[in-house]
Amino acid sequence: MSRSIIALLAFGLILATSPLRGQGLKERAKPAALSTIALPPELDRVLRDYERAWRKGDAGALAALFAEDGFVLQSGHPPIRGRAAIQAAYEGSSGGPLRLRALGFSTEDHLGYIIGAYGYGEAPGDIGKFTLALRRAPGKPWLIFSDMDNLNTSVKR
Secondary structure: OOHHHHHHHHHHHHHHHHHHHHOOOOOOOOOOOOOOOOOOHHHHHHHHHHHHHHHHOOHHHHHHOEEEEEEEEEOOOOOEEOHHHHHHHHOOOOOOOEEEEEEEEEEEOOEEEEEEEEEEOOOOOOOEEEEEEEEOOOOOOOEEEEEEEEEOOOOOO
16 A cells, blocks of 8 residues: 555544544533632731721722722723722722632732632632732732723623
8 A cells, every 4th residue: 555545544544533522521620629728918918908997898908909000800891990990980880798718920120910719608619710910019918900800701791
């Protein structure tokens, strides 16, 4: 047999058997829930202050956690920049038993981040996740420069 016929047969065999590899797969395995990690006190304060302000529906206190030129980046909404705009965006939209937990973090000098998940009330599990980019001036507390969050499930429109 010539090499081209052997190559053609091998290629045909690959095409004929490749659908078999996917048979029997029902759905993707659910990823394991990520564990909560402990944060250093100065970073944990950011999350606990956020929770307290959110629960009270205190838009001013929420905005005060942000850098003056900070951002809020919510799924399905345009970016919001600056404390005054952040406060206006949170007016009437915050309130309720928010729970924040950290999944990862890092800091160096005046920059840092927290990766986390959030839930509401007593319901088990997380309904969404977030990334907080942090910034601080020397000797000052950490402030949120960017808060980006989204839900774990897609919203049907």
